Amino acid sequence: MPELPENEAQRLTLERECLNRTIGAVELGDDVTYIELPGDNERARLVGRQFTETRRHGKNIFAGSKTGPWMTVHLGMTGRLIPFDAPDDPPDKTKLLIRFEGDRRLAFRCPRKLGHVRIIDDPDAYIADQGLGPDALGIDQEVFVEVFGKTRSAIKSALMKQDRMAGVGNLWSDETCFQTGLHPETRADALSEKTLCEVHGAMQRILEAVVKTGATYSELPDDWLIRHRRKGRNCRRCGGTIVNAKVGGRTAYFCDKHQAK
Ligand SMILES: [Zn+2]
Incomplete structure (x- = not known):
């Protein structure tokens, strides 16, 4: 989508x-x-x-x-x-x-x-x-930490809740977890303020970079999840293996090593 x-x-x-x-x-x-x-x-x-x-x-x-x-x-x-x-x-x-x-x-x-x-x-x-939260590229760090520090669900699912923040779905929530080294099932409200700030920064850097390519995925860096988002592929960051699992009803892809629980 x-x-x-x-x-x-x-x-x-x-x-x-x-x-x-x-x-x-x-x-x-x-x-x-x-x-x-x-x-x-x-x-x-x-x-x-x-x-x-x-x-x-x-x-x-x-x-x-x-x-x-x-x-x-x-x-x-x-x-x-x-x-x-x-x-x-x-x-x-x-x-x-x-x-x-x-x-x-x-x-x-x-x-x-x-x-x-x-x-x-x-x-x-x-x-x-429509009850939409702030746009994911516009939400500032302080609001992000405030909202997600209180969201009682898996970080991947939390990032996809359009009433909290609008714009992120399955692909870019996975990429955000991958680039911050978080297992997608990690509870959002269990994350420290520092980690939430890192998630916010990574998410906006990712979205901006994708916008810059006109959403042409082949132009994105080779060590991003999106380039290898298939079960059994090697993780270009750590040599781990890409696996998948259902998180909040959606299929999450992540590395079994640098995103271990
Ligand atoms: Zn990895």
């Missing part, structure tokens, strides 16, 4: 390709029965408008303007925003198509369930309504 860095890469694509172009039409694609998309009246609100700015909070992407309305996109498991130019056809599995004046188009491609597109008035109100 796309997490903060993958969503940030998509936001930057929108920012580069779709700003300041008048919207001519917003259409539904084929087979949209299983996915939440804006209805006729909602879509009509975008027509004649332009996106003049974008935002992102956790795994939510926003495009809109000072006076609104805004479109918010959640990519779900496999969603993707794909700008292209007519006369090219939209990609298969396009669920929503925005036609800008001229040839520019924006497709929301989403082969599986769980993604959505909504039209909203105000991103800040929406973020509050």
Whole structure:
């Protein structure tokens, strides 16, 4: 599932390709029965408008303007925003198509369930309504220590709780544990303040580095977990072995040596 860095890469694509172009039409694609998309009246609100700015909070992407309305996109498991130019056809599995004046188009491609597109008035109100915690790249060290020092669950699961902090999911919680040498099942509220500060620093360094590559994993350092996140692989940091286990219902990958319990 796309997490903060993958969503940030998509936001930057929108920012580069779709700003300041008048919207001519917003259409539904084929087979949209299983996915939440804006209805006729909602879509009509975008027509004649332009996106003049974008935002992102956790795994939510926003495009809109000072006076609104805004479109918010959640990519779900496999969603993707794909700008292209007519006369090219939209990609298969396009669920929503925005036609800008001229040839520019924006497709929301989403082969599986769980993604959505909504039209909203105000991103800040929406973020509050959704009960999302601070964005993982914006949360400062003091707040992080305060929140996670009181979270009574495994550190991996804690980092993924979107109401505590928004943006981190399965991949980057694993990488954060790997780079701080923590077993993913270690209780968050058992960690010292010093360790929580290290977790905070590692997490933000990781997210920033991934954003910098446009979420192209092959460009990340070879000694990161993401490059070898398979059972039985060698750990490039210590020569241990990568293993997996269910933690809070998700499959965690970690090194059996430098992340031992
Ligand atoms: Zn290791």
